[in-house]
Amino acid sequence: MSWLGELFTDYTLRTVALGSASLGLVAGALGAFAVLRRQSLLGDAVSHAALPGIVLAFMLTGAKTPLVLVLGAALAGWTASLLVMLIVRTTRIKLDTALGLVLSTFFGLGLLLMSIVQRSAGAGQAGLDRFLFGQAAALVGDDLKTMAALGALVLIVLVMMWKEFKLLSFDPAFAGALGLPVRFIDIVLTTLLVVAIVIGLQTVGVVLMSAMIVAPAAAARQWTDRLGRLVILSGVFGAASGLTGAVLSSLVPRLPTGPTIILVVTTITVVSLFIAPRRGLLTERLRRGRQRRRVRADSVLADLYRLAAQHADPAQAPHAAEALQTMSAQAGVREGLKQLTEQGLVESDPDGLWRLTDAGLARGAELIGGVS
Amino acid sequence: MSIPHLEILAIAVVTAAGCSLVGVFLMLRRMAMLSDAISHAILPGIVVAFFFTHDLASPWLMIAAVLTGLLTVVLVETLTRTRRLKEDAAMGLIFPALFSLGIVLITRYAGDIHLDVDAVLLGELAFAPFDRFVVGGADLGPRHLWVMGGVTLLNLLAVTVFFKELKLATFDAGLAASLGLAPAAIHYGLMALVSVTAVGAFDAVGLILVVALMVGPAAAAYLLTDRLGLLLVLAALLGAVAAGLGFALALWLDASIAGGIAVGVGLVFLVVFLVAPGRGFVAVVLRRRRQRWDFAQVMLAIHLIQHEGGPDEDDESRVEHLHGKHVGWTPAFTARVVGGAEKRGLVELDAGRLRLTDPGREAAGRALSGTGS
Amino acid sequence: MSTETPAVRVTDLTVAYGELPVLWDIDMDVPAGKLMAIMGPNGAGKTTLIKAILGLVPPAAGRVEIHGGLYRDQRHLVGYVPQRGSVDWDFPTTVLDVVMMGRYGALGWFKRPGKRERDQALTALDKVGMADFRARQISQLSGGQQQRVFLARALVQDAQVYFMDEPFQGVDARTELAIVDLLKELRTLGRTVIVVHHDLQTVRDYFDWITLLNVRRIAGGPVDEVFTSENLKLAYGGRVEFLQRQAPCDPPPDAPDLGSYPGRIRP
Structure with a gap:
């Protein structure tokens, strides 16, 4: 495997390109389901909520190993989505309020912890800042391997449970009547979404990652009426904008990666909304x-x-x-x-x-x- | 506590109160996530206005931000109306795009702007005491305190003057329209207030705290009362408490004040969520557990009434039948339910057969007619 | 009561949503080969009854048997048509795809629908007169066509017992008649069909069995015996004036009297 690592570290730009393309691909593909299930804003809550997980993982292990940070992020994102469900189920508080509450307090906790780390840990913590708005240039071979492995895992599960995910998204009651374990399938799909979000955090940042979930799918939806094509196209749009944005921000000085990627993907979406055949407004x-x-x-x-x-x-x-x-x-x-x-x-x-x-x-x- | 600390606390408390007032209406109208959307989306408006004025304190920034906030709401609504995207996706598309634009502008022209990205998220509460409001050489206190005091006063005024209209438009937009109250005007008026509050507060405490303070105290207060007036008062109070608590936490940990206050909001909500009388988690769990028994006893009464006089009455009224394969209760559960029902005088046990008493009959009748058990 | 095993047997079923009970102690036997209507006023728990039978809502107590076995063991014998409004018809999929979903339960994990499922779906679409629409995006269907697609999806389940939630809601007259024909054909094949129904005027023409519901079971049995003004008054309570004008049929002498306790009827 060492030759692979060398290849990537020697070619920083290639690392950046591959990393951001793969995060776009995974986020786009999973985002299609999130958008169809009207969970666009859940993605926002999960990505913001991941911050304290990242900082805590760093504080507890003292390491910036990508896998550790991603695990921390995933756990925090997961906890946040569970809390949202708990609040909605047990109280009269509605989904939108629960999302806003969990999103802002988790993110606030992340910022609080980060300020502590910044004060006490000295130079070693510098890397955590990039989780706010993303920094593609800081991607290294280890990050890429983690992203690729997790992304591949997500896509494999997506392909294997395709028909279950499709039915759950379209008609969960019918899925239940067929005897499918709806709750379990829902948990798996939500977990995939959380993983898709956290593997993009380092490049796009917690603040804007939710748009990587929403925008590619919103664009792809204008071009096709078939779920399979929608997911593929959404992945392609995600990968293309991830790649374009990351390379742009690496080449142009003072161009933050996350916002650049988001502006690219939003452009694709706006163009699609206007000129797509049949559904385009123009x-x-x-x-x-x-x-x-x-x-x-x-x-x-x-x-x-x-x-x-x-x-x-x-x-x-x-x-x-x-x-x-x-x-x-x-x-x-x-x-x-x-x-x-x-x-x-x-x-x-x-x-x-x-x-x-x-x-x-x-x-x-x-x-x-x-x-x- | 030093004077600067007191000043910071005062700014935080006033901001919390102002945000809570509009937050209550956002929550009741199921638009809480608009606080997130608007507070992010106003950034490019602020930045562009700053390019022209080169003054962070200029009122033009406020105007530009409010216009951008309203533009965001209109964009989301327009996009939803084209039916190309659902509302949540439209919102999730538009505000990150506008926010990205703002961040890119700030970063690209960092030399020209005294705004930095951290300040956007976190605010600069710790430095707020250094930013004085000076009129004719006289120091009247921190500028942010005046700004947020003004915004909070504006919100208070708007909520008081238009209380009736806001209430009606929130709970019954159709009726409000038929009474000539123009729910659209009220809607955009509220959105303008949210934008004004967001831009005022964002300058002082950072945008993440805007979201936390708009949503959190309102949500907590909602678990404590049903009355709109009280809801507003409680939300403002809880917001102030959260601000104080969070500030103390930040001082103790020597950490970000905005982060601390957001955590304070979370803690206040958590406490209310757990212990709120009637609607809190503990109360709900306890009530559901108690109701399970009440419910089972009434169910027993209804079961008996349904089979009374029928050919299978004898069989259906045996205790064993209840934990047999039909009702599906366990023997222990059945024994407890029957015991409870006997104690309440709903049934009588007679040679292994359960017989309904008059109170039992009434309880069953009440339950079936939907007036509660 | 017949000694034959009923197609559906519900005993002592009680359901609560959160803290509010919605169905009390329901007993219901449906003989095989019947076309049965579930009727009752709004909020009577008709949809909840179906969902509880199908295990979509957890019951607080009670038991459901399908053809003599517990529901969870006999699930493959059951077909389901949910309310048309319960899904997003803008979902990116085609008519044929939706119908094939009826086979997903039988397919098992990780398997994709293949030619066999496709053929079954096409046959079912043909039966409901929608074969020409197989490649159509589902948002481009009329209400009646959407309902036919849902019916076709239930047909490919090849079930013994069908549960249908308001299949006549918002469909055109032609579709309604086509659906009724189909239901009667299913009955001819010995299948049992249970339908949540609203229209009092068509009950006698469409169904041979009925259950009247209002939070509890009011009455159940053959339409000729049970569909009486007396029972309707019990089920629909205060709206009885309006209902009497519909004059279902004269009460037979042995109509069951279940309303003799206090607190039942509210004006």
Whole structure:
């Protein structure tokens, strides 16, 4: 294994790239389930709550071994999510309040402990700061190995329990009726989410990690209607933004890693929200506009056909655009005529009068026939 | 306790009270996480305003922050309305993005800004006594105390003046609208107050404490009372207690004051959560345990009534039947339930058969008609 | 009562949600091959009864048997159609995928649905007239179509006893008739179907067995004997005026009288 370690330590940038891509991949994939189960804000609570776990793990062991810190983070994140559930179940306090309470007090505890460590431990503690906003440049081979191993584990469990997770997310009551142990599956999925969050903390930071859970999935949801593709795409978006953001922040001075990654992934999400086929807001507006224009052109054509039908030889009877405007309740007669001309359904003579072409006659008969 | 310490404590207590007042309404409207979202999202507003004014004390910072806070709320609502994202995802997308923008701006232009990232999270309470409010050469005390005093006064004024409107809009938005109270105006008014409070407090105590102080005291008070007026008073009081407790903790440990106060909030909530009369954890567990017996006794009465006069009455009223395979009680549990029911006079034991008494009949009837057991 | 083992036997079932009891001491026998309606006013505990039978809500006491065995041993004999509104129809999945979920219980851990499950799902979709919609994203379905998909998912469970929670809620008339036909076909095959139902007017046409519920069991048995004004008055309490106008049927002379103790009926 030592050659592997050497390869990575020698190529800092590669370490950074691989590490942040893999955290993005895992967070994106698991985040898809969190978003579908409306647990976006639970991710926020878990990631903030991980801080005291990290600092305590450091205080107790005096070591900054990645695995120890990650374990501490996971335990604290886990405890926080259990506390949220306990408060919601036993009292009248609602989920949002319980989340805010646990998030802020755990994070406050983390900051309190951190200030103690900073005062007493001297130089050795410097590394803990980076858990706030992340610092990709500080990633080393050991971190990468821990992240890769845990990430792989998460993804393997995800693939193995795919259909259980899918059913739990879609219809937990039906899963229970089938005899599946819903509580157990829920615990496994939540645990995977906690692990996905904590392996990203060092790079993205506790404050912003929740966005790595939400944003890739929110982006991917706009592109597909299938769960499998959603999870894969979400992982890809997460990996791409993790990689881009981390490399950017390593190359550009004074560009903090976590916020940069978040800005990249948010950009992807915003673009997806606008231009994704079918669900994109811009796409939908364009489609609606096209539809509206077609309806308008059709109605102009139908009017022209009705006028022409009063003549013995319909095709030879030209009409002024003004005549059409008086017939039509809709605006945009000229716009409609322009479109119809482009489609070769109408033509105008030098006097500015309009008549139907043969194709226009046929289409008009079709439209009117359809109405009457 | 030295004068600076007293000044810090005063700032913390006033901040806690101001945050709690708006926090109560956020909690009741199920928007507690908006305190998290708004307090993070106002950062770019503050930073951009600072670029123009180069003065951390400028009122423009406050205005910019409030506008950014409102913008966040509007963005989340708009995005939710497009139905492309659920509300929680929309919120979880927008505020980290805005906060990231703020952090990047601060870090990139660190030389120009006397804001640093730690201060954003943690505040600089320890240095607050050095930042004086001086008018015409006269030292009127720490600036933060004036700022937060003003904000808290504003919140108090708003809550008092619009108490009726806030109450109605919180508990029945439909009725409020039909009475011409414009729940939307109340909603955005409240969001503006949250933003003002967040930016005022954030400068003094850091944003994480804004969240803790808005949510924690309100949650604790909610376990103690049902009345809105009392809820507000209790939340402000508990917030002040948490601030004092947390400050003492921080002094004792020689650690971050903001961190200490957040932990203080957690401790105050924990105590209330455990021992609150009626709604606390201990009370709930004890009541559920007691009710289990009451419940089982009434169940016994109803069981007897259901089979009274039926062909299987004789069989169903045997004690053994209860811990047989049907009801599924253990023999020990059954013995305790029957004993209790006998003592309460709900049933009589007659040659191994249980017979319902008149009080038992009434208890069963009351339970079945939904008026409680 | 028949000596044959009933398809469903519920004895002394009591359920409490938190601190509030919602079902008291329910006894219910459903003979095999019956189409049964569970009826009662809002808050009577109809959905809770089904959920408690299916083990989705823990009962405080009582016992559930399916075809003579304990529920947990006989779970494979049971099919379930939850309320349509209980899931998020914007979930990223297709019609065929949802129907295949009916086989997940039988598949076991770690196994993926394959061609066999796909064929079963397609057959079921064909039966409910939704075969052409197999690749459709579920958000693009009408209420009636969503209900048909849920029915198809229950059909692939290939169960002996079906529990359906308000399958007629918010569906078009054509779908309602199609569902009724399907239920009757299941009955012909000897299956038992238990349906939470609301519409008093259709009870006689759709069902042959009924349980009236209001926190406790009011009455149960063949529709002809049990669906009487007398029993409805007991079940629906204060809304009896309205109900009498619906005039279900004349009370038979031997209608069971279960309301002779105080405190039952509130105006």
